[in-house]
Amino acid sequence: MTNTGGGGPRSRGTWWREAAITATAFALCLLGGVVQDDGSALSPPSAAAYVIAVVSCAVLPMRHRAPLTAMAVTTASGVLAPFLGLLLSPLIAAPAVIAAYSYALTARTERRAASAVALISVALLVASTPLFGALSWKDASRVGAVAAFPLVAGVLGHSVHNRRAYLAAMEERALRAEQSRDSEARRRVAEERVRIARELHDLVAHQITLANAQATVAAHLFDSRPEQTRKSLNELVETTSDALDDLRATVGLLRQSGDAAAPPEPAPGLSRLPTLLESFRRAGLEVSVRQEGTVRPLPPGVDLTAYRIVQEALTNVTKHAGTGTARVGLAWHRDRVTITVADDGGGGHAPPTASAGPRASAAGDRPPGYGLIGMRERATAIGGDLSAGRRPEGGFLVHARLPLPPAKDTARGTDGATAFEERTADAATGDGATGDAP
Numbered sequence: 001m002t003n004t005g006g007g008g009p010r011s012r013g014t015w016w017r018e019a020a021i022t023a024t025a026f027a028l029c030l031l032g033g034v035v036q037d038d039g040s041a042l043s044p045p046s047a048a049a050y051v052i053a054v055v056s057c058a059v060l061p062m063r064h065r066a067p068l069t070a071m072a073v074t075t076a077s078g079v080l081a082p083f084l085g086l087l088l089s090p091l092i093a094a095p096a097v098i099a100a101y102s103y104a105l106t107a108r109t110e111r112r113a114a115s116a117v118a119l120i121s122v123a124l125l126v127a128s129t130p131l132f133g134a135l136s137w138k139d140a141s142r143v144g145a146v147a148a149f150p151l152v153a154g155v156l157g158h159s160v161h162n163r164r165a166y167l168a169a170m171e172e173r174a175l176r177a178e179q180s181r182d183s184e185a186r187r188r189v190a191e192e193r194v195r196i197a198r199e200l201h202d203l204v205a206h207q208i209t210l211a212n213a214q215a216t217v218a219a220h221l222f223d224s225r226p227e228q229t230r231k232s233l234n235e236l237v238e239t240t241s242d243a244l245d246d247l248r249a250t251v252g253l254l255r256q257s258g259d260a261a262a263p264p265e266p267a268p269g270l271s272r273l274p275t276l277l278e279s280f281r282r283a284g285l286e287v288s289v290r291q292e293g294t295v296r297p298l299p300p301g302v303d304l305t306a307y308r309i310v311q312e313a314l315t316n317v318t319k320h321a322g323t324g325t326a327r328v329g330l331a332w333h334r335d336r337v338t339i340t341v342a343d344d345g346g347g348g349h350a351p352p353t354a355s356a357g358p359r360a361s362a363a364g365d366r367p368p369g370y371g372l373i374g375m376r377e378r379a380t381a382i383g384g385d386l387s388a389g390r391r392p393e394g395g396f397l398v399h400a401r402l403p404l405p406p407a408k409d410t411a412r413g414t415d416g417a418t419a420f421e422e423r424t425a426d427a428a429t430g431d432g433a434t435g436d437a438p
Contacts, residue, residue: 105161269298295332
């Protein structure tokens with residue numbers, strides 16, 4: 001059983017402590033009842049001393065439940081002592097001192113505690129001051145002690161109260177900090193799961209879409225054009241092999257328990273755009289690229305986001321547009337890079353005409369995915385924005401604006417931009433891209 005601090009049950013140790021305090025106060029009160037100010041020998045306690053001791057000590061156990069009542073009874077007992085022929089000394093006032101300490105320990109406000117303790121001291125001071133005759137130094141010291149003891153007890157009680165409140169606040173703060181750490185850890189885990197799911201979606205959706213397109217072409221041309229079928233199957237093998245390698249690298253990062261034997265492959269960026277476009281061209285989608293402005297190196301987060309947006313947008317073209325052409329635009333501004341991916345939705349430039357039909361019909365039967373949601377989340381996460389919708393002239397347009405840091409004229413940045421321009425230009429001209437604007 002625990003002490004509830006009010007009227008609840010108490011433990012055996014609490015009862016022993018209360019009994020010891022009450023017995024000590026009773027003994028001190030009886031001892032004060034036999035003390036005389038004339039220096040005469042001690043005599044047995046009188047009946048009045050027993051009455052004062054019993055009444056004042058009987059209410060001490062209830063000082064936690066009814067502190068004001070206990071203070072009033074003990075103070076009144078001390079005040080009545082002179083009228084019963086007893087010398088009001090600090091010993092007789094011991095129960096009132098204990099009650100003052102307990103009330104200061106549990107008072108809700110500092111003002112209440114100070115007011116109550118001050119009233120006890122004033123009442124005892126008035127009762128212990130001789131009304132007639134001169135006040136000797138001995139009487140003055142006794143009166144001062146009677147008035148000071150409740151004040152000292154109140155100060156001690158208030159100090160202990162503040163100390164307990166401080167420790168409770170520290171404990172609560174530590175508990176909240178631990179809960180905050182747990183909440184932050186759960187939030188980080190959730191964010192990491194979303195990030196991993198987004199990466200796997202972009203990776204698997206891109207590669208599987210290309211593999212599906214190549215398999216559809218091979219199945220459609222199996223009887224009429226065996227050579228073209230064999231080429232499509234070889235490209236399908238390469239696509240699935242690349243998909244397995246990328247998937248193994250991504251999932252392998254999650255299984256690492258120590259230092260990897262080899263450094264992991266860096267995150268893809270626009271520097272790998274020519275390779276990405278080539279994979280779509282192998283699947284039958286002709287992609288042209290047009291750039292405006294001065295090419296600049298991108299921060300890793302923006303670079304990865306730009307790459308994934310182009311990848312997912314072209315994947316959606318392959319899956320849903322039913323066309324064989326798409327146009328990618330990169331516009332470099334002072335504080336942002338703008339990415340556009342557009343298609344005409346007409347299928348006029350699909351390599352084999354028959355290949356576009358099965359692919360479009362199969363894509364039309366699929367439920368909608370999370371490609372646009374993932375692209376928009378990626379753009380928003382780095383402070384950009386993305387919009388997507390049908391064009392008035394036909395087809396579909398994805399338009400993204402990603403923020404850029406201030407331009408820096410560094411040799412490294414110039415070299416990286418030049419290399420990126422050369423690789424993109426080679427890829428665009430090598431496959432007959434027209435370079436038209438989206």
